[in-house]
Structure formats: structure tokens, C-alpha cells
Amino acid sequence: MIGVFALASAFAVVLDWVVRSPRAGHLSVPWMMVVFSGAFAITAAFAVWTASSLGLTSFLLLSPLSARRRWVRFAIYGVGAGIFISLTNGALYLTTAGVTFRPTSADNLDSHLEVFALAARSALSEETMFRLFAIPFLVSLGMRFYGWRPSFGFESGPAAPPLEPIRTPRRLVTIALLMSALMFGLAHAANPIPATVFGLVLGVAYLRGGWESAVTAHFLGNYLLFAGLYL
Secondary structure (H helix, E strand, O other), X not given: OHHHHHHHHHHHHHHHHHHOOOOOOOOOHXXXXXXXXXXXXXXXXXXXXXXXXXXXXXXHHHOOOOHHHHHHHHHXXXXXXXXXXXXXXXXXHHHOOHHHHOOHHHOOOOOHHHHHHHHHHHHHHHHHHHHHHHHHHHHHHHHHXXXXXXXXXXXXXXXXXXOOOOOXXXXXXXXXXXXXXXXXXXXXXXOHHHHHXXXXXXXXXXXXXXXXXXXXHHHHHHHXXXXXXHO
């Protein structure tokens, strides 16, 4: 499953590269797919292992929820959160100076395909880094103060008794959520405060609805805003 998501992410990045004017120094399309697919697969595998070790969310498809409850969470935290972000983003744009609020990457959007490619690329790459990877990683750092250590399953010898389920303190998850949102805001230096707030929304979407919901919310928030304002 991680391989499928890796290929989908690589396709989005390559599509974003193809629909824009290639610039000197860019990697060729095959190399871009190899590099991004590999980076995504490694990041996702580490994040899934860390999250499962700590009892945290990674992919909604890997959760023990029933199919019906997964769809309900996806509708709320994926589609619903995406519409909320788009409407809030649009309101902020209309009530602030458009020149400063406008993303620099949206300067040359001329078609819905370009908007789709930009929204997909940013949603997939940023949600993988700031939610799927950052939140479990930050929680794992905090858990070390509680005596938790990663187990890679390489131990040999007599069979050990089964370990008790790990109970991750909620405050550690909250701190990781806040820190990932802050990093997300700092990465969007042109508008750090709105980006931090949206990072909190996307973090909640990830924790409640998995990576798929966070990516969907991020994609819809970007696509609906860009399509409505720049096309």
C-alpha cells in the first residue's frame, strides 16, 4: 500500500513539473519519480512503524475501524476540513492585501490542470512531512522521557512475555500537534500565522482521519481557493 501511495505522490510531483515550463537544472521525469517515490516510501514506512509502535494514527486504511466509520471520518476530516480551509482561506484573502497573501507558486496558473498539479503536489509532500512523519517522530522523542525505546524485533533468545499496550500521554500528542503546526507555519514564511492555524486543522484531520484525510483536506483547501481566485 505504501508503494501505491509513493507512486501516486511521485505522479503528482511529475505532473506539476510537466505542466509548468521546465527550467534549467531540473531533474528528468524518470529521476524525479525514482527520487520522490523512494523518499516517500522510506518516510512513510518509518512513520507507519513509529505510529504503530506508539498506538498513533498513520493511514486511515490501516486503522481497525469498520469501513463505514472510515468513510464517515474521511468525509468529516477530509472533505469537510478541506471545504472549511478553502472558505477560511478565501475570506482571509479578501480581507487582507492580496499581493502579500497570494502564494508565489500561484503566479503563473493558467489552467485547471496546473491548479490541480500544484494543489496535489503541495498536499502530498507537505502532509507526508509535517503530519505523517513529524507528529509520530515528535511523540517518539517525548516518549523517551517515559522510558520508551524503539524495538526493531532483532532480539534473540527465550521468548519474552507479550508487552503491554503502550499508552501515549495525550499531552505529548498535543505538543507534537502544536509543534508540527508551528513548523508548517514557518515553512510558509509569507503568511505564517494563517498557515499555523491551518496546520492545526490539518493536524487534527490527520490524528482523527489519517494521512488520507489530511491530504484531501489540504488538496481541497488549495485547489478550491486557487481555482476560484486565479482562473
